[in-house]
Amino acid sequence: MRKLFLYILSISLFTLLSCDDGDILDFEFEFDEDFEYCEGVSDLVLYKSKSDPSETMSLLISRYDLDDLLDVGANDTLFIEDEDASFTYRSYYDTSIDDIFCNEIPTNLNINIDETDDVLVDILTVLTAYDDDDIDSDLEDLDGDGDLTNDDTDGDGIPNYLDADDDGDNVLTADENPDPDGDGDLSDAQDTDDDGIPDYLDDDDDDDGVLTRDEENDSTDQNPTNDLTDGVIPDYLNDLVKNTVPATAYRSNTYYKSYYITLDIKEIGLSILSQDTLDFGYMTEGPDSVTTTPDFN
Template sequence: MHRYKLTNPLFLFKIETMIRRFYILICAVFLVACDDGDILTVDLDFDQELGICDDFENSYLIFDTRTDPNESLTLVLPKPQYEDLFLNPTPEGEPVIIDISPTQARFNYRTYNINPDGLLCDVLPNSDLIIREDYPANQGTVEVTVTIEDDDNDGIPNIFEYGPGGIENPKDSDGDGIPDYLDEDDDNDNVKTKFEINDPVGDGNPANNPLDSDGDGIPDYLDEDDDGDGVLTRLEDANGDKNPRNDMANNAAGELVPHYLNPDETTPYDFPGYTNDNTYTKTVRTHFIVKDIDLEILRTDYIDLGTLTTIIEVEQN
């Protein structure tokens, strides 16, 4: 039996070099396969403008879709537990945290045979829409922030209609029991606030450049008598339709203006049972962030799912 001892330095060097290269290659493959960082095998370039299906009996379905390829990201929340997420703001810096689980939030990435937009809300599944791939998240959380910049949509952001103590001590300029940030007519003169403000700088703060038609130092949106003629604006509504803006006459300069902005028009018009209704729409924006999910094709600690915009009509008498 012959035994060989490798003593050639050049040969030993070649063997060692090959071993090092092989070891480096194995390590690289191992690091990629076992990396705990983000692994993305799908492109999540959705538009982040969310829709909602609220006709399902037991759940809300929030979704974002796209075509080419036909895909969706969906979030299912149980009813009525999370109804408030579409109605009222969350405290600043205090988002609602929801666990992803079979009884709380359910998050899925799906692919389809056709464009799913407009078909996801069908109570009875559409036979034309076929789910090709469905990847549910089994873990993670959903972080939800709800904001309402201008509750009463009167053109003045809430922050400028709160009192010195913030929302806990809101202003009520006309004393009608409705705080200004929820009142579409802050001076109760039947001319909506949004028609009585001036905001040339675009910051939403009417105090910067107030519209003050009679120059009495009281901005029109808080002035019961906008032209200073001694007749309340709400009584300068000649046709009684609760809209003084459409009752017109020529002023001293020959310009056609509403009676309530014309000091030459001083006839009061009062009507039995005349009340000021407060009906308005408010815009609720609900922002969803999905964190720490682990799908078969996607592992990530952060997905900005997007924002759902809800328009609510409010009536206060």
């Protein structure tokens, strides 16, 4: 029966502290901080590998898949404590051990040291969600209460920090110059009609009495930026053009989710190690995009 080479994270240059019979060989792990993953039929494998010398570390967590680690709660975090896992350290005579995880075991693989132990792991996943609209999320907390979820300028059910069109005028926030010089100071945000409300939060940008989203005189495609009656200035920024074509829909909205996963190993009992805990490092996943179209109001 074929076996998957379920392998593990790499971190080491060996430092031999003592070579007397019966003494513990104390290895100083020098793997990169980030780890990778692969999924079996019913198991999740997290691993690191390195060369010169060739070494791997891996964790096998039964009954888990990656989606389980990304299933964050309402506070955008997930903490899994004291989960059972199998921890394996291997060193190799081979100079190259590329692509040995989650594949069939190579027939010419020369293993030098091979130790496995049952351990406990703590896993922390933190989700960062954002709309990529050229405004830092913390600057979209308009009421300053530290809660980004209750700031929804256009009332479309999507909070501003996830809304690519904060004011619901069908012009993307990023296209309304919220931070012209990119310095993180929004005090110089574009304000076409000088009414004190920046365009990205103003549903009537030119103050002509016609909502920006209703100034689609050439094409009704939920994009007022391509409607130019005079051929020069978009109608929604031209207070001399007041034709009204009532909008019937919002444009679709896309936001992004990125995950940062850290893992600690506890109760390690490998004979080559004098330590019983190990910071296994981190893994990033994403960004994944989420696209929806809010109900029109």
